[in-house]
Amino acid sequence: MSQPLLRVRGLNVWYELRGRTEVHAVRDVDLDLDEGERVGLVGESGSGKTSVIMALMGLLPSTGSLSGEVLLSGERTLERGERSARASRWRHTAMVFQGAMNALNPVKTVGWQIIEPMLVHGVADKGQATRRTHELLERVGLPGATARRYPHELSGGMRQRACVAMALACRPKVLLADEPTTALDVVIQAQIIELLDDVASELGMGVIVVTHDLPVVARLCPRAAVMYAGEVVESGPTDALFHSPRHPYTKRLFEAVPDLSLGEEVSSIPGSPPQLDRPIVGCSFAPRCDLGFERCTVERPRLRLVTPDQLAACHLNEMPSEQVAPASSHELGPQQSEPDAAHATCGPATRRDPLLRLSEIQVKYALRRGPWDWLGRRPREYVRAVDGVSLEVRRGEMLALIGESGCGKTSTAQAILRLVEPASGTVEFDGAEVTRLTRRALRPLRRRVQMIYQDPYDSLDPRLNVRGIVEDGLVANRLGDRSERNVRVRRALERVELSPPERYLERLPHELSGGQRQRVAIASALVLEPELLVADEPVSMLDVSVRAGILSLLSRLCHEDGTAVVMITHDLSTAAHFADRVAVMYLGRVVEIGTVREVIRAPRHPYTKVLLSAVPDRDPCVRARPILLGEAPSAAMIPSGCRFHPRCPMAEPTCSELDPQLEPAKGHRVACTLAPRLQTAPAAVTGAEVAP
């Protein structure tokens, strides 16, 4: 191949901020993409990866300016005028946007939006375009009739499929996928990955996948480039990046991502990326790198060939000896967490009495329908969000509640604190029956149970400084005088590793990074010395490199201080790494519960097996074929019998009649009538194969 499909040389992007500061968002990026090739562009927020593809589309905001050279099929694209750039958009380079985004216009039908670019670019007349829309929708696994539906009538996964269909409308040569699976459920994520994989190989397009999610790249892209602080720090074959990274950032980034292989250590990267509004002297990663030496702070390393097919920008590669350790050794700094060691010293066995016991909890939300219901009659229909959940949590134990969105995990957690009233069932906390308490009696109890929320950008009052935020709980509960509160606040900040506390006390939330904010949120819970922490997706809004730090902090609080933690997550890898026990929820029920090892290593419920198979591995050599399922039904229409049977790959006729209950025994329990038989052949469902 003499000439690549897309060739980017020396791309730079600047954004002008108010007050005449300039942010140098992309620095000297080179990128090549051949026909039919797939390249991953990996980086955390602010690494410049989105700016790169926006520059390729010619869609930088008006404050942006750029330099460099972009050749698409040998044709320069940056120099052409808006008119010809416009004609090329979608026709030659189409995009799939982030799954969570509102990429579809809410007031137009899906079909209208797929047809629109074909008509605008004149690739088809109206009749052809309509027919092609049907074909495209069917190609991405949606019924052709979806064309007449509006975006809000589709589920998240269906919308993302429709977006893929829309991107294919004009048969583009290059497909840019910007975080295509972010914020989708694991099962849906796996489906979209498979779909992109199929479509890209079938149509022979060049695909650039932009993501912070390494397993997605490992699964989809044979080649990848890692971006940090606006520059490509390493690029090459994905498995080389994973197995023999030649830049410390790549290595640390892979190590920060948990996956299902238990026991491998996960560590976060200390510090935060540099500010891009001032010139960077030396290597941009040097302040966070523990292998750096003098030259790193003075001279900027250039991207250079370190192996026949791997490029890296790191001075260490010019050192004679093996300074950059291969991934197999784990001799890196002190930041590593050691969940397994902690498990061994004070596991769940040491503290016997359950601190929290839920029995047969039900949470219902009213559905109002029909013309007269608004008159205030009792609603006839309910959504049973939680339908008979029983759980126990001991002191010093971390329980992970896992499930797809809508499975009732958040409602269960809220029922613990009676933030939603359970319709039936009991909650016992430290021997007291929470469900019987009056509102007044509930207050002292709420102090002992604290919540940590998903989004540290929303959960902190932007007008309070750190001291005010952390102190708030003490003030509200009238605990301590001013000086004692001061002491407690400092201690809480130290416990979440924001030290020295003086550096943080007077800061406002917007002056902190995402990870620091979440630490402040945890500190404001810890200051009340709770016995139970309920963490609702505590890291899903954070950057990959800081996630592990927050999770190991929670794990330490749990195992060293004896705080019980209930962690809600949709991310099985996270649960596998940090929790002691796992409860898998499906449509308001717990379908499997047990220790992490039992559930992850030897899952017994078909649903757990499906979930596990859907998790992509961070190691590109492990290519498990996920089991594909339809989407989760709504909790308003719970199927008869086993609620999983319509999606279950193993379902038998009796499954639609028998409603299996969780086995009454202790330990690893499962709610599936087939489980005793399936156990004899555990490998039947999860067919993980290791590629040679």
Next chain:
Amino acid sequence: MNRSAADYALRRGALALVTIFLVVSFNFVLFRLLPGSFVTNLSHIPNATPAFRRAIAAEFGLERSKWEQYIIYLQQLLHGNLGVSYANDRPVLSNLTTDIANTVPMVSLGTLAAIVLGTLTGVASAWRRRTVVDHGLTGTALAFYSFPTQWLGLMLILLLGSVLPTSGMHTPFLIGAPWWKSALDELHHMILPSLTVMLTLLGQYTLVVRSATLEAMSEDYVLTARAKGLRGSRVLWRHVVRNALLPVTTLVALSIGFIVGGAILVETVFSWPGIGLAVYQAVSERDYPMLQGAFLLLTISVVVCNYLADLLYFRLDPRVAR
């Protein structure tokens, strides 16, 4: 889809009817809460005997229980009887009909002009945000928004009084002219008051449409539209404006509903014999039945317009269907 549309219309309609009923009842209670009854007012003449008071009370039906009065009030209302004006002894309804017929053309002209112009300026200033166009348009809109209406009216009279008629709605000497001539004459009289109405409403529309448009412009689907390679104008009208105007519908409905309420200040300044002027006079003469009637019509009109806006919203925004 169709069933849910009918459901929706029915539900909203029922809600509107309930609102109107509550307003009607509130109207009844309100005017009975005023200190003193109508009888004390009338029998304030010296030497009024208790017998005289009773006679008056009996004549107006005030000796009956409040419930009976309420029922009668409702019955009469259903027959379109709004009572009799104290000021000119004519039925309130016929008074109001004349006034409304005078008001509606003038205020509608101003309101509709404000809606159209305000939408255009709002969209334009959002699309060209932080440019001279934006600053100029929003600045002008804000200035007119903050002027007191009567002052604005007076300034217009000073400025344009020499070329345009400044009071009343007809030239008094135009008698026996063909219909089109008097229509033209009325239109001519309408210009200044309508202009005032428009200018006072304009700012509100410019600002609301501008912020709605800016919000829609930052939506992800607008980025999709641009990525599709659409022309700027197509992105603006098909994707941005279509969504930005959804929240504006409610504001439009409210303004249209208030047309029936007239424009008290404008009508007073320009001596326009409309409902605003009538209300102003009714207040100064304590003409309660007139006030009650005007109040009732205004609320019904606002409720009905809101109902229509809800139905329109249903058509415009597919998400409301559920």
